Amino acid sequence: MLVNKSFYSLTGKLILTIGTLMIAGSMLFWLFLFKHQEKELLATSVKYGYSFVDYIRNSTRYGMLTVQGTLIQQTVEAVGIAEGILNVRIFNSRGEVAYSSDKKHVGTLLDKNSPLCLRCHTASGPTKDTPSWKITKGDKYRILNIVQPIYNEPSCYNASCHAHPRGQRVLGLVEADLSLELLDHGIKQQGIAITVYVLAFSIVISGVLCIIIWNFVSTPLSILAHGMRKVAAGDLDFKVNINRRDEIGELANTFNAMSDDLRKAKNERIEWSNTLEKKVEEKTEAIHRAQQQLIHSEKLASLGRMAAGVAHEINSPLTGIVTFGHLLRKKFPEGTEDREDIEVIIDQANRCSTIIKGLLGFARATTADKAQTNINDVLNSTLNIVKNKADFFNIQLSANLDPSLSMVKADAPQLQQVFLNMIVNAADACEGKGSITIATSNLNDSGQDYVQIEFKDTGYGIKDEDLEKIFEPFFTTKPVGKGTGLGLAVSHGIILEHGGTITISTIIGEGTSFFIRLPALKETA
Amino acid sequence: MSKGKILVIDDEDIVRLSCSRSLVPEGYELKMAKNGPEGLKMLEEETFDLVLTDLKMPNMDGIEVLGTIKEKWPKTDVVIVTGYQTVETAVKAIKLGAFDYIEKPFTPDSLIATVANVFRIRNG
Numbered sequence: 140m141l142v143n144k145s146f147y148s149l150t151g152k153l154i155l156t157i158g159t160l161m162i163a164g165s166m167l168f169w170l171f172l173f174k175h176q177e178k179e180l181l182a183t184s185v186k187y188g189y190s191f192v193d194y195i196r197n198s199t200r201y202g203m204l205t206v207q208g209t210l211i212q213q214t215v216e217a218v219g220i221a222e223g224i225l226n227v228r229i230f231n232s233r234g235e236v237a238y239s240s241d242k243k244h245v246g247t248l249l250d251k252n253s254p255l256c257l258r259c260h261t262a263s264g265p266t267k268d269t270p271s272w273k274i275t276k277g278d279k280y281r282i283l284n285i286v287q288p289i290y291n292e293p294s295c296y297n298a299s300c301h302a303h304p305r306g307q308r309v310l311g312l313v314e315a316d317l318s319l320e321l322l323d324h325g326i327k328q329q330g331i332a333i334t335v336y337v338l339a340f341s342i343v344i345s346g347v348l349c350i351i352i353w354n355f356v357s358t359p360l361s362i363l364a365h366g367m368r369k370v371a372a373g374d375l376d377f378k379v380n381i382n383r384r385d386e387i388g389e390l391a392n393t394f395n396a397m398s399d400d401l402r403k404a405k406n407e408r409i410e411w412s413n414t415l416e417k418k419v420e421e422k423t424e425a426i427h428r429a430q431q432q433l434i435h436s437e438k439l440a441s442l443g444r445m446a447a448g449v450a451h452e453i454n455s456p457l458t459g460i461v462t463f464g465h466l467l468r469k470k471f472p473e474g475t476e477d478r479e480d481i482e483v484i485i486d487q488a489n490r491c492s493t494i495i496k497g498l499l500g501f502a503r504a505t506t507a508d509k510a511q512t513n514i515n516d517v518l519n520s521t522l523n524i525v526k527n528k529a530d531f532f533n534i535q536l537s538a539n540l541d542p543s544l545s546m547v548k549a550d551a552p553q554l555q556q557v558f559l560n561m562i563v564n565a566a567d568a569c570e571g572k573g574s575i576t577i578a579t580s581n582l583n584d585s586g587q588d589y590v591q592i593e594f595k596d597t598g599y600g601i602k603d604e605d606l607e608k609i610f611e612p613f614f615t616t617k618p619v620g621k622g623t624g625l626g627l628a629v630s631h632g633i634i635l636e637h638g639g640t641i642t643i644s645t646i647i648g649e650g651t652s653f654f655i656r657l658p659a660l661k662e663t664a
Numbered sequence: 665m666s667k668g669k670i671l672v673i674d675d676e677d678i679v680r681l682s683c684s685r686s687l688v689p690e691g692y693e694l695k696m697a698k699n700g701p702e703g704l705k706m707l708e709e710e711t712f713d714l715v716l717t718d719l720k721m722p723n724m725d726g727i728e729v730l731g732t733i734k735e736k737w738p739k740t741d742v743v744i745v746t747g748y749q750t751v752e753t754a755v756k757a758i759k760l761g762a763f764d765y766i767e768k769p770f771t772p773d774s775l776i777a778t779v780a781n782v783f784r785i786r787n788g
Contacts, residue, residue: 451720454747454768459678461769462686492769 150349150357158345165337173333177326184322185272188285192270192313194218195227196289199238199313203289206300212238212245225282225316229289232311255314258286280320288312359387363394375402435610439632442612446498453495460488497625498612500556509637511660512549514579514590515540521558522577530566535574544579545590545659553633560626561594561653567617568598568651581659588659589639593652600647609643666693668713668783673703673729674745675721679768683716686772687779700724704732712740714763714782719746719753727756734761741782745770 195218202211211229219227219240227240234249234256249256258271270287289311296305303310359381369377375398381391464485471478522538525531565575576595581588601609608614610631615624634641639657670692672683680696688694695712697703699721707715715733719726730742744757747768754765763785766778 451747455674455676455679457769458676458682458747462682462772462775465772466685488769 148357149360150352153352153356154345154349157348158341161341161344162337165340169333169337173326173330176329180322180326181274184283184317184319185285188272188283188315188317189270189287191224191317192285192287192315195229195315196287196313199229204294204298206298206302208238212242215240216242223318223321225318226314227316228314230312230314232307232309237311255284255286259288274319277318280318280323283317283319284314285317286312286314355385356387359383359391363387363391366394366398370398370401375405436635439610439612439628439635442628443632446612450495450498453491457488457491457495461485461492464488494625497629500625500629508550509548510551511546512551512554513544513546514549514554514592514657515542515544517549517551517554518558518577518579518592521555521562524559525562525566530563530571533572534566534569536562537574537576539576539578541579541581543581545581545588547590547637547657548660549637549657550633554637557630557633557655558592558594560630561655564626565594565596565598565651565653568596570598573597573650582656584656589656590659592655592657594655595650595652597650600649600651601643601645602647606643606645610641667691668786669693669695669711670714670716670779671695671697671703671706671712672716673697673700673721673726674716674718675699676718679718679745682772683775686775690776690779692779700726700729703729707733707737707740711737713786714741714743714779716743716745716766716779719744719757727753727760730757730760730762741786743778743782 195215198214198218199211202208202214215227215229215238218224224240226244228236228244229238230249231237234251236244236247236249239245251260258273259269270285272286273284275282275284288309291303291305291307291310295303295310296307362381363379366377366379377398379391379394381388383391464481468478468481468485471481518538518540522536526536562575562577569575574597576593578593578595580591580593582591583589605614605616610627611624612628613624614628617624631641634655634657637657639655642654642656643651644654645651667690670683670687672680672694674680674683674696675698684694684696695706695710697706700717700723703715703717706712715729717726717729726744726746730744733740733742738761741763742761744762744765745768746753746765757765763782764778766775770778
């Protein structure tokens with residue numbers, strides 16, 4: 140994927156820059172070296188050129204001193220044949236070609252303004268009589284032109300021919316054209332070789348740089364970029380795997396730490412929102428429960444007030460019925476049908492009286508005279524009351540009382556009424572046979588100490604639909620005349636007034652447990 | 665000569681009637697008042713040995729009647745009749761000087777026994 144954008148990538152830019160710099164630098168370096176070498180080679184060529192011209196001068200010296208023109212001409216011609224020698228000419232002081240490797244040039248007079256003359260002579264001014272050289276361009280190669288003056292010396296002006304006067308300083312000059320073909324060829328070859336070396340060197344260096352940058356910069360960067368895309372897309376578990384100690388490694392570590400932090404933050408947020416939801420649910424449930432309880436308590440309280448009112452209103456007429464029933468009864472002898480009828484009236488009036496007493500008990504459950512109480516003692520005295528009752532003869536009554544039970548603040552007679560209700564209900568559930576187990580224990584729920592009393596029977600159990608209404612006044616499953624439906628309502632009221640709770644655990648066919656919990660006092664029994 | 669003079673204070677006709685039908689045959693002289701003020705007015709006019717007063721009545725309740733009687737006529741005994749017995753009111757009534765209390769609905773026998781007990785101790 141990185142190759143596709145190679146030109147715009149960091150690697151591409153780096154390679155381009157470094158490659159260009161490399162090539163330019165090498166070029167400059169090699170150019171300088173090349174020029175320097177060319178100069179050196181040329182200097183050598185010039186040196187050899189002078190030496191060659193000296194050689195011609197010396198070779199023709201004898202001929203000149205002895206004035207043997209033919210010998211000189213032959214010598215010049217012989218020298219001129221050698222390889223790389225293009226032309227050899229000897230000029231006299233008048234500028235006329237005296238001898239030449241090419242016979243055709245002999246006798247040619249050079250114009251005073253010709254480039255050869257102007258190298259030493261100016262049109263008007265002084266004359267330079269130093270040797271000189273010049274390079275000119277030929278058709279295929281360059282030509283080195285060497286000019287060396289022939290100075291007047293004693294052997295010349297003292298010679299018997301008297302051809303040259305003593306005052307003349309320069310008698311003529313030797314000129315040679317030498318081919319620089321070999322030199323040019325060598326330089327050209329070297330130039331090609333250097334160019335190839337520079338290119339190869341640049342390519343190799345660029346390649347190595349490319350590999351280094353690729354491995355140390357591009358690959359890790361692309362891994363990082365991939366990681367960032369992953370994280371941006373939400374994959375916060377993604378880890379960038381670059382184990383290095385350089386800046387890239389540090390960047391990778393920082394990136395991993397960042398995605399770690401992001402993941403933690405995200406998890407925290409999720410957890411927070413989850414627990415928030417749960418907490419809201421719990422609170423809603425708690426509020427709902429509290430509301431239900433409040434409604435229930437309010438219902439029971441208003442029922443209690445109503446019951447008290449009803450009890451009070453009914454007691455007076457009931458007094459009349461009872462009184463006149465009794466008065467009437469006395470008027471009929473025992474055994475007569477009328478007497479039996481009156482007995483029924485009195486019995487039913489008494490039943491009404493019992494119901495009303497129950498109602499008043501229910502109404503009265505809202506006030507209690509509390510003192511420090513040992514629940515075990517209250518239970519023992521309650522058990523003593525029921526033990527001798529005929530209803531319990533066939534029921535196995537057992538008590539499992541915790542001797543270290545905490546004390547509670549309670550109205551003992553009211554609690555006894557509750558326990559009595561519980562035991563009587565359990566016995567009714569057992570239908571005269573089975574077992575009732577009473578157990579007490581200390582308990583801690585949510586940091587609050589409680590005393591728990593369990594009444595467990597082996598009766599039929601309680602149906603779901605009955606469970607909802609079990610604490611309501613006048614709700615009973617017992618046969619008409621047997622129960623008023625007030626026992627549990629009264630018990631519930633009393634336990635609530637004591638800051639406690641009654642809960643039920645029941646299994647159809649196996650039995651029921653009533654659990655009463657009362658807040659414990661700090662001191663133990 | 666009657667066994668004693670009794671004033672019954674109760675707002676309910678049937679209770680007053682029950683009392684008279686139970687106690688008159690036993691030889692007590694009974695007078696009736698429909699409420700506290702009426703009963704106190706009768707007490708101003710004549711002397712009673714015993715007052716049977718209801719606890720809950722309009723205008724003036726039994727505890728008030730009891731207090732007034734014990735203040736003005738300490739020799740007259742008071743038995744509270746109540747259909748709404750609680751420990752607190754019973755204790756309060758006894759503290760204020762009530763002789764006894766009787767719960768509604770009562771039978772003729774229990775009423776006669778309670779009243780007889782009062783007179784036995786008075787005369788004792």
